[in-house]
Amino acid sequence: MGRTLSTILLCIALTLAPIGAAHAALLKLITDAETEAMLRDFTAPLLKAAGIQKKNLPIYIVNDRRFNAFVIESGAMFVNYGTILESQTPNALKAVIAHEVGHLAGGHLQRLREQSEVQGQLTAISTVLGIGVLAAAAGRDTNGDIGRMVSAFILGTASVGQNAFLAYRRSEESAADAAALKYLERTKQSPDGMIDVLDTLQRNQSIRAAASAYLRTHPLAEDRLSQVQNKAATSPFRNKRDNPKDVRRMDFVKAKLMGFLERSHSVLNRYPNSDKSLAARYARTIAGYRAGAGNAAIKQMSALVKAAPKNQYFHEMLGQMYFETGNPNKAVISLKRAVSLSPNEPELRLIYAVALADTDKRANIEEAIGQLRRISATSRKSPRPFSILARAYAKLGDKGQADLAAAEAALLNGETKLARGLAKKAQQNLVKGTPAWLRSDDILSLT
Structure with a gap:
């Protein structure tokens, strides 16, 4: 995957x-x-x-x-x-x-x-x-x-x-x-x-x-x-x-789980080609993608998006397929649409940020940082946004912010010794008294 x-x-x-x-x-x-x-x-x-x-x-x-x-x-x-x-x-x-x-x-x-x-x-x-x-x-x-x-x-x-x-x-x-x-x-x-x-x-x-x-x-x-x-x-x-609506929703979730986690023959037994429902097509498309048929899966997933344009998770899946087959620019378009359809879903915003950062365009990386900061402000117990944030700042050459984000991730992972070392390193590249410097000082006091 x-x-x-x-x-x-x-x-x-x-x-x-x-x-x-x-x-x-x-x-x-x-x-x-x-x-x-x-x-x-x-x-x-x-x-x-x-x-x-x-x-x-x-x-x-x-x-x-x-x-x-x-x-x-x-x-x-x-x-x-x-x-x-x-x-x-x-x-x-x-x-x-x-x-x-x-x-x-x-x-x-x-x-x-x-x-x-x-x-x-x-x-x-x-x-x-x-x-x-x-x-x-x-x-x-x-x-x-x-x-x-x-x-x-x-x-x-x-x-x-x-x-x-x-x-x-x-x-x-x-x-x-x-x-x-x-x-x-x-x-x-x-x-x-x-x-x-x-x-x-x-x-x-x-x-x-x-x-x-x-x-x-x-x-x-x-x-x-x-x-x-x-x-x-x-x-x-x-x-x-x-x-x-609950039935339909659960049908889609089952299809996704089957497509990614079950053997191909099990997927086809449960969702034979004769089944033209969106859920069956979803399962078969994901199973084909998992089996290595990336281009065909993207074509099939695009058809599903066209059939259900307001399904944010279809857009998400298409974005994932684009990203993982080496096309982050197209992934950004699909994932941006997914986020717009479900703006309060941090997981969608997170993978959108990952795709943005992977394009290596400065404007996109800066946008990724904005998305990640929004997530981390509401999901501070998760180290994942901070880990990605550290990589994004590193791409921009901002060593102080990159080390601070890495320190946040280490702290949330319970790696206090690593968090302390990264916070000290961050302070060397941050202006004393700024919010970022003060946050690194907080991490030092916590560790």
């Missing part, structure tokens, strides 16, 4: 704060403006229904094909891309999100920590502070991401004490299910999505039950499904269907 502009597989390693250093896990995350925007919009009403005031709840997409989602103690939510692909409807995906919001609203993460302390198992439990939809019903092995560790711990228990912990955990899952139904009703959505999710979990559990005596005697997903079905029967929105 190319260089720094790649919007789908910009995989980064993230060490999760609540996890002990000895058990720190690295997640491969997918950064994509289209998918992230959909998840944010699906989540926002549910957070409001739960009384959670955190408007900018971090939501990350995990590069994992399995059906799972989880939250961690700091409040961030993680959704496997496989969950999006396997959710048959937006309603089902919203039910998954509602379940996770239920854990956050119920304070289950803190209670999980307290329960583990009571049982004298804090060290073991500190590796599984992510609570997910699958936590009490599925899982495979202990090698890999946090989602695996959560599930594997549940399935791998043997002692009486651990089983007591699982009984406690089971009640938390049921509570989150009940909360999810409540939030779905408050947002006037059908409870059927929750039933579909638990039906999937039940099938997964039946496959894995042979590996666990606990699961053989405690049909967790079956019990949860039965409880949800009983409660859902009284919902006034039982027969309500998804908003067509």
Whole structure:
């Protein structure tokens, strides 16, 4: 998927704060403006229904094909891309999100920590502070991401004490299910999505039950499904269907994820050439681009842009293709249009800035710096704009500002020693007392 502009597989390693250093896990995350925007919009009403005031709840997409989602103690939510692909409807995906919001609203993460302390198992439990939809019903092995560790711990228990912990955990899952139904009703959505999710979990559990005596005697997903079905029967929105706009939006996201992350034959099986829908064409175009048919993909993506000229993500994808095939000037045109259609989407503005800087035209580089400064002013917790800003300033020969931007990026990455060294270096090329010099002095005081 190319260089720094790649919007789908910009995989980064993230060490999760609540996890002990000895058990720190690295997640491969997918950064994509289209998918992230959909998840944010699906989540926002549910957070409001739960009384959670955190408007900018971090939501990350995990590069994992399995059906799972989880939250961690700091409040961030993680959704496997496989969950999006396997959710048959937006309603089902919203039910998954509602379940996770239920854990956050119920304070289950803190209670999980307290329960583990009571049982004298804090060290073991500190590796599984992510609570997910699958936590009490599925899982495979202990090698890999946090989602695996959560599930594997549940399935791998043997002692009486651990089983007591699982009984406690089971009640938390049921509570989150009940909360999810409540939030779905408050947002006037059908409870059927929750039933579909638990039906999937039940099938997964039946496959894995042979590996666990606990699961053989405690049909967790079956019990949860039965409880949800009983409660859902009284919902006034039982027969309500998804908003067509949500369906269309999710179709496009699935197409993009399939095109970039699945094998070509899987893409064609799901989106055969006989399917002339925009979503199917989107998936096949991306799959062809990934396979190396760059020129043909650009032609097909241009046709999609013509068919849906107000779809900012089609413009974004065309811009990405131009950029990664060595034509940043054409990329700038497409990406500028994407930003104009969605001016509040920082990810689009970020890749627009990358393309501008890559043209090596001074006016474009200066414009890129302006775009990056706008992003960093509203997204200071992300090191990415500062890293690109450092390269842009370096191209202009502004060593002081380049080192200051690099220091900001290092500080946000937790590399305090590097940040301090860069801040000192920046001050050598900045005028004392200017805002830039004072900011470098702030970094020195922080490190």
